[in-house]
Amino acid sequence: MKDAIGAVPGEDSAEAEVLKHIAAFNDDPAVHGILVQLPLPKHMNEENVLNAVSIEKDVDGFHPLNIGRLAMRGRDPLFVPCTPKGCIELLRRSGVQISGKRAVVIGRSNIVGMPAALLLQREDATVTIVHSRTKNPEEIVKQADIVVSAVGQSNMVRGSWLKPGAVVIDVGINAVEDASCSRGYKLVGDVCYEEASKVASAVTPVPGGVGPMTIAMLLSNTLASAKRIHNFQ
Ligand SMILES: NC(=O)C1=CN([C@@H]2O[C@H](COP(=O)(O)OP(=O)(O)OC[C@H]3O[C@@H](n4cnc5c(N)ncnc54)[C@H](OP(=O)(O)O)[C@@H]3O)[C@@H](O)[C@H]2O)C=CC1
Numbered sequence: 491m492k493d494a495i496g497a498v499p500g501e502d503s504a505e506a507e508v509l510k511h512i513a514a515f516n517d518d519p520a521v522h523g524i525l526v527q528l529p530l531p532k533h534m535n536e537e538n539v540l541n542a543v544s545i546e547k548d549v550d551g552f553h554p555l556n557i558g559r560l561a562m563r564g565r566d567p568l569f570v571p572c573t574p575k576g577c578i579e580l581l582r583r584s585g586v587q588i589s590g591k592r593a594v595v596i597g598r599s600n601i602v603g604m605p606a607a608l609l610l611q612r613e614d615a616t617v618t619i620v621h622s623r624t625k626n627p628e629e630i631v632k633q634a635d636i637v638v639s640a641v642g643q644s645n646m647v648r649g650s651w652l653k654p655g656a657v658v659i660d661v662g663i664n665a666v667e668d669a670s671c672s673r674g675y676k677l678v679g680d681v682c683y684e685e686a687s688k689v690a691s692a693v694t695p696v697p698g699g700v701g702p703m704t705i706a707m708l709l710s711n712t713l714a715s716a717k718r719i720h721n722f723q
């Protein structure tokens with residue numbers, strides 16, 4: 491595989507090889523952003539690898555120091571994770587008030603659910619996290635003014651789960667078989683879009699919703715990083 495700078499290790503590389511590349515990117519003044527595509531192969535230790543990225547180039551916001559700062563009051567991370575940042579940007583640009591609202595985040599992964607809940611909380615929403623062990627998730631989701639779903643299960647969130655007028659951000663990207671599509675499958679979210687669009691005041695589509703926002707936020711973080719490194723106001 492090639493990226494903007496050079497060869498990156500393949501799936502069967504040793505962890506040490508990946509760490510060597512990260513160290514070289516950390517030291518290279520021409521590199522302003524480093525993203526380690528997750529999930530890593532099983533034989534690599536994700537914590538070691540993410541720890542190795544310089545926090546000044548951590549455009550994914552996954553370094554524990556950046557995540558820790560995101561979680562703490564009065565601290566600011568250098569970078570906010572791209573997908574959750576894209577969710578907040580969608581809400582802001584659609585004129586949705588977050589402060590004082592009830593938000594329910596479905597999913598608690600390190601890359602989406604958990605940082606999304608932290609960000610919504612920083613925006614002064616009252617946040618509940620629903621996960622695989624939650625009892626009666628529909629009852630909890632029904633109370634939400636804002637629902638963010640990041641699970642990875644097609645059609646899990648039904649129209650009947652939603653409070654009328656709720657705003658729904660569907661992060662899920664699930665491939666479902668569809669012989670009528672040229673690639674043999676189509677992409678759908680976690681939310682039953684047909685049903686949700688009849689109950690919610692707004693719902694993001696899949697594809698064409700949060701996914702492209704993630705990429706836009708990655709570019710935005712990388713530009714901010716380059717500006718910071720070059721002391722450009
Ligand atoms: N649009 C975008 O830019 C991006 C989209 N995605 C998509 O978002 C989805 C989630 O990704 P990711 O966070 O990495 O996935 P993970 O598999 O890491 O996490 C899924 C989360 O969903 C929870 N969960 C699983 N089943 C249920 C259930 N039945 N009810 C409630 N919660 C449940 C899990 O709970 P528990 O913790 O208890 O196991 C877990 O916290 C995927 O479809 C992925 O493709 C991901 C990244 C970016």
Ligand SMILES: Nc1nc(=O)c2c([nH]1)NC[C@@H]1CN(c3ccc(C(=O)N[C@@H](CCC(=O)O)C(=O)O)cc3)C=[N+]21
Nearest residue numbers: 525526527528529550572663697698699701702704705
């Ligand atoms: N370190 C790291 N950071 C990530 O942000 C990260 C990751 N690892 N691993 C994988 C997931 C997944 N992810 C997506 C981003 C955009 C689309 C996207 O733009 N999808 C298009 C559809 C594309 C298509 O049609 O195939 C859309 O939703 O419209 C999808 C998925 C980022 N992730």
